[in-house]
Amino acid sequence: MVEFTKVKKCSTKEFELIKITDDVRQFAAQSKIKNGVVYVILSHTTAGIMVNESLPCLEKDIETTLEELVPLHKDYAHSHFLPSYGAIGGNAPGHLKSMLVGNHCVIPLIDGKLVMGMAQDVYLAEFDGVQQRTFFIEIIGE
Amino acid sequence: MVIDVHVHPAFYEPVCGDPKRVSLRKGVMGYDLMSPFPLELVEKQMAFAGVDKLVLLGEDCAAEGGDVLSNEEISRIVALDPTRFIGFATVDPNRPDALEILRYAFGTLKLRGLKLHPAKQQFYPNDPKFFPIYELCLSYNVPITFHCGMSWQPNTLLKYSHPEVFEEIAVRYPQLRINLAHFGFPWVLETAAIILKYPNVYADTACCYMDCPEQFFEQLFFKLMGPLWVEHNIADKILFGSNNPRFRPARIKRGLEYQPFSEETLAKILGENAVRFLGLEVNGNG
Numbered sequence: 001m002v003e004f005t006k007v008k009k010c011s012t013k014e015f016e017l018i019k020i021t022d023d024v025r026q027f028a029a030q031s032k033i034k035n036g037v038v039y040v041i042l043s044h045t046t047a048g049i050m051v052n053e054s055l056p057c058l059e060k061d062i063e064t065t066l067e068e069l070v071p072l073h074k075d076y077a078h079s080h081f082l083p084s085y086g087a088i089g090g091n092a093p094g095h096l097k098s099m100l101v102g103n104h105c106v107i108p109l110i111d112g113k114l115v116m117g118m119a120q121d122v123y124l125a126e127f128d129g130v131q132q133r134t135f136f137i138e139i140i141g142e
Numbered sequence: 143m144v145i146d147v148h149v150h151p152a153f154y155e156p157v158c159g160d161p162k163r164v165s166l167r168k169g170v171m172g173y174d175l176m177s178p179f180p181l182e183l184v185e186k187q188m189a190f191a192g193v194d195k196l197v198l199l200g201e202d203c204a205a206e207g208g209d210v211l212s213n214e215e216i217s218r219i220v221a222l223d224p225t226r227f228i229g230f231a232t233v234d235p236n237r238p239d240a241l242e243i244l245r246y247a248f249g250t251l252k253l254r255g256l257k258l259h260p261a262k263q264q265f266y267p268n269d270p271k272f273f274p275i276y277e278l279c280l281s282y283n284v285p286i287t288f289h290c291g292m293s294w295q296p297n298t299l300l301k302y303s304h305p306e307v308f309e310e311i312a313v314r315y316p317q318l319r320i321n322l323a324h325f326g327f328p329w330v331l332e333t334a335a336i337i338l339k340y341p342n343v344y345a346d347t348a349c350c351y352m353d354c355p356e357q358f359f360e361q362l363f364f365k366l367m368g369p370l371w372v373e374h375n376i377a378d379k380i381l382f383g384s385n386n387p388r389f390r391p392a393r394i395k396r397g398l399e400y401q402p403f404s405e406e407t408l409a410k411i412l413g414e415n416a417v418r419f420l421g422l423e424v425n426g427n428g
Contacts, residue, residue, distance in 0.1 A: 012186050079354050086173040086294060087388045130187040132179055
């Protein structure tokens, strides 16, 4: 059996780590599927889905490290006019950070509950805000 | 106060209820892959960028679908948050009833400026048959933003939007406040000459950057121009404009803040000049 939902979140900064664990937990709790896996999948290319520990110091370290790896100012090939959009590709850093973080995570579901380590939280990682973002939660199981 | 004088609210959800109309608007305005977003997002983008007010521009092109972003739609958005939004009217000046449309836009809808797009609407702004429009704007004490220079919209011709074609209007109507949008790109030096010479003419920063705003504004204001040209000559004549949704206000603003302008000059560019251009010092800040 498969169950699926879409969730929208509006970021408030260019870089923002938005905790979405409760959204995932809530959908899993109301699901008829009791055992299986939960996928959290993002529908964008300049943000990411990641699992990490929800501590302000770590969130800061994640931001700093990604900024060092992918600086704001660099001669990115993507920074040019894109006729297909009618806009400038001003978000190369967002694309590259998204590539580093990935666009999904998978969590086991046992007896109707997410099986997660006590330090784990699920984040929507915004790298190109401020934007409205959509992610999918899909549960596959029985 | 920070004012973005150049925003096209083509994808604000309150004016995107009809998918066919949105599709027509996208085609006419050249926004192929963009899609509607809620007003909540605009508020958050403004908060993040540190922008207090947006000047919202409509679009009317009689030869291409008419008013694809109409005066009524601009007025409707402004009514949702008049503290944040300032609406400009649009009209294709080739319409025989252009003056009537504008009287309604200024008098009834209370729109506070006019946007004309000579390249799209395909008219020479210095043709005397359009002078009554400028006189009407003067009678309502509202400014005009003219598209100037290159446009990414389809069916737009550069010959109608060279900075030179606006000079005669500046001379003939010295009390008419004029903004040459996009800093007239690629004719940025010609635009600089006009805003330097005519006290009633401004230029906005909604330029078509081709690298990133930081690099582009450095090239424009400190390489193509001498390093003190803005600071000592045209600091009072430059308006912060983003051309959103093509470019993001936060990024254009950051590109300007990155430049070695004095604090005073940056404050003028980001908002003080716009207060004067828009006539807010007379009409209040609402």
